[in-house]
Amino acid sequence: MRWAVLATAILVIVFLMAPLAQFGAVEANPFSFRPGLYVYSPDSNHYVIDPMVSIYFYYSMENNLTQISFSYSLDNKTNSTLGASMGKSDYVYYYIVSNTLRGLADGVHTLTVYAHCSNGTVNSIINSVITVDAVAYTPVIISPLNQTIYNTEDVPLTYSINKEILWSYYSLDSTDDSDLKNFNGNITLPSLSEGQHELRLYVTTNLTPEVNPMYEQPNYHPTGQTIIFYVDTTAPKVSNLSVNNTDSGDRLLSFTVDTETSWVGYSLDNQANVTINSEAVLKDLTVGSHNVTVYAEDKAGNMATSETIYFTIEQVFPTIPVTAAVVTTASVGLGLLVYFKKRKH
Numbered sequence: 001m002r003w004a005v006l007a008t009a010i011l012v013i014v015f016l017m018a019p020l021a022q023f024g025a026v027e028a029n030p031f032s033f034r035p036g037l038y039v040y041s042p043d044s045n046h047y048v049i050d051p052m053v054s055i056y057f058y059y060s061m062e063n064n065l066t067q068i069s070f071s072y073s074l075d076n077k078t079n080s081t082l083g084a085s086m087g088k089s090d091y092v093y094y095y096i097v098s099n100t101l102r103g104l105a106d107g108v109h110t111l112t113v114y115a116h117c118s119n120g121t122v123n124s125i126i127n128s129v130i131t132v133d134a135v136a137y138t139p140v141i142i143s144p145l146n147q148t149i150y151n152t153e154d155v156p157l158t159y160s161i162n163k164e165i166l167w168s169y170y171s172l173d174s175t176d177d178s179d180l181k182n183f184n185g186n187i188t189l190p191s192l193s194e195g196q197h198e199l200r201l202y203v204t205t206n207l208t209p210e211v212n213p214m215y216e217q218p219n220y221h222p223t224g225q226t227i228i229f230y231v232d233t234t235a236p237k238v239s240n241l242s243v244n245n246t247d248s249g250d251r252l253l254s255f256t257v258d259t260e261t262s263w264v265g266y267s268l269d270n271q272a273n274v275t276i277n278s279e280a281v282l283k284d285l286t287v288g289s290h291n292v293t294v295y296a297e298d299k300a301g302n303m304a305t306s307e308t309i310y311f312t313i314e315q316v317f318p319t320i321p322v323t324a325a326v327v328t329t330a331s332v333g334l335g336l337l338v339y340f341k342k343r344k345h
Contacts, residue, residue, distance in 0.1 A: 036059075036060055037057060037058070037059050037060075037125055038057060038058045039056075039057040039126055040054075040056040040057060040058075041053070041054040041055065041056040041057075042054070042055065042111060042126075042128040042130055043128065044127070044128055044129065045128075045129055045131075046111075046128050046129065046130040046131065047130075047131045047133070048104075048130070048131070048132055048133070049132075049133050049134060049137075050132075050134055051102065051103050051104040051105070051106075051132055051134050052100060052101065052102050052103075052104070053100070053101045053104060053111075053130055053132075054098070054099070054100050054101075055072060055082065055097065055098070055099045055100070055101065055111070055113065055126075056097070056098050056099075057096075057097050057113070057125075057126065058094060058095070058096055058097075059084075059094065059095045059097070059115065059125070060092050060093065060094035060095070061092070061093050061094075062091070062092065062093070063093060064086075064088075064093045066117050066118050066119055067117070067118040068084075068095060068115050068116065068117055068118070069081070069082075069084070069115075069116045070082040070084055070095070070097055070113060070114065070115055070116065071113070071114050071116065072099075072111060072112065072113045072114070072126075073111070073112045073114070074101065074109060074110070074111055075109050075110055076110065076112075079114065082097050082099050082113070083097070083098075083099065084096065084097045104130070104132045105132065106132050106133060106134050106135065107131075107132060108129060108130070108131050108132075109129070109130040109131075109132065110127075110128070110129055110130070111126070111127075111128045111129075111130055112124055112126065112127050112128075113125055113126035113127075133163075135162075135163065136223070137161065137162065137163050137203060137223045138161070138162050138223070139159055139160070139161050139168070139201050139202070139203045139223060139224060139225050140159060140160045140161070140162075140225065141157075141158075141159045141199065141201050141225050141227055142158040142159055142160060143155070143156045143157060143158045144156075144157070144189075144199065144227065144229040145227070145229065146227040146228060146229065147227075147228060147229070148229050148230070149229070149230040149231075149232050149299050149300040150229065150230065150231050150232070150300060151231075151232060151233050151300040151301045151302050152231070152233065153190070153191055153192045153193075153231060153233060154188050154189070154190050154191070154192070155188070155189045155192055155229070155231070156186055156187070156188055156189075157170065157186070157187050157188065157189050157199070157201075158186050158187075159201055161203050167179065167180070167203075167204050168180040168201070168202065168203045168204070169201075169202050169204075170199060170200060170201045170202065171199075171200040171202075172189060172197060172198070172199055172200075173197055173198055174198065177202070192231045193231065194231055194232060194233065194234065195230065195231065196228060196229075196230050197228070197229055197230070197231065198226065198227075198228055199226070199227050199228075199229065200224055200225070200226045201224055201225050201226075202223070202224040203223060203224070230300075232298065232299075232300035232302065233300070233302065234302060235298070235302040235303060235304045236257050236258055236259045236261060236296045236297075236298045236302060236304040237257070237258045237259075237304060238255055238256070238257055238294050238295075238296050238304050238305070238306035239255065239256055239258070239306070240254070240255055240256045241253075241254070241255040241292075241294055241306050241307060241309055242254050242255070242309070243282065243292065243309065243311045246281070249316075250281050250282060250283045250284075250285070251281070251282040251285060251311070252279065252280070252281055252282075253266060253276075253279075253280035253281070253282055253292060253294070255294050255306060257296045257304070259298050260298065260299060261296050261297060261298055261299070262297050262298065262299050262301075263275065263296070263297040264276045264294070264295070264296045264297075265294070265295050266280055266292055266293065266294045266295070267292065267293050267295070268282060268290065268291075268292050269290055269291060269292075270291070273295060276294075285313045286313065287313050287314065287315050288312065288313060289310060289311075289312050290310070290311055290312070290313065291308050291309065291310045291311075292308070292309060292311075293305065293306055293307075293308045294306040
């Protein structure tokens with residue numbers, strides 16, 4: 001409660017010490033409490049990036065013989081009443097008017113504020129052109145791509161933004177923000193370590209003239225995007241390469257790869273690579289010497305080459321047909337022997 005009272009008191013002091021310098025007011029003098037008008041919002045050319053505008057001003061006069069009320073007209077429509085609180089300080093009577101216009105459509109609006117005096121006169125005291133631009137500011141990181149693996153330590157950072165911005169900056173792995181110098185183009189994230197990285201890109205839009213009356217500091221509107229990407233510059237390793245016999249007489253190529261791959265293949269006798277989808281069976285091998293090399297590519301695009309191993313296909317003699325011929329010859333010989341013995345008898 002005490003903080004609320006203190007804040008109100010400070011606010012009143014700020015109002016009273018503000019330079020009275022708009023629409024015919026006296027020269028600015030923070031210690032001269034003379035009649036005048038000081039407008040905090042909106043100014044004559046007001047720009048906001050959300051559909052909300054404050055009507056916030058201070059109006060003072062030497063006496064309270066003339067009572068004043070306030071109204072406003074938006075886009076030349078029917079006047080609406082503005083509430084005001086009245087106070088007195090050092091023989092100066094003042095009004096503080098605070099109101100918020102909400103739900104303004106995108107585009108240009110005109111705002112006129114009127115002071116209605118008890119003697120019947122009406123004065124236009126604020127005339128402002130308000131531009132509302134509530135379309136979201138959307139930064140888009142083009143590179144690196146989200147959930148993508150890169151096989152380089154130097155990854156390009158490129159992005160786009162759909163509207164004019166005040167400045168842009170990024171944070172990598174929760175480090176301090178790095179200014180991009182309001183640069184829509186290519187820079188490089190250098191010397192990245194292996195593993196996962198988190199990139200946050202922020203853009204700060206054109207500031208709105210809405211200010212805190214206590215400190216007169218502009219309100220900024222940062223928006224951003226966060227992505228995760230990976231760096232992998234280590235090639236996979238192919239090991240335990242061997243060529244084994246199969247029952248069919250073909251050769252089975254066996255090996256292991258130490259990481260998940262996007263492609264695996266082999267080259268037989270230095271010929272074009274053959275993709276391996278499940279198992280590699282080397283068929284129709286000719287008699288003689290052969291060599292084979294296995295290649296593997298991981299998801300980052302790193303390529304591995306195995307050692308080259310050599311093996312020989314030897315001539316296989318037809319043992320089964322020869323045995324059959326011997327058996328047949330023996331049978332024929334035995335038959336002739338039996339025949340000749342019968343002839344003797």
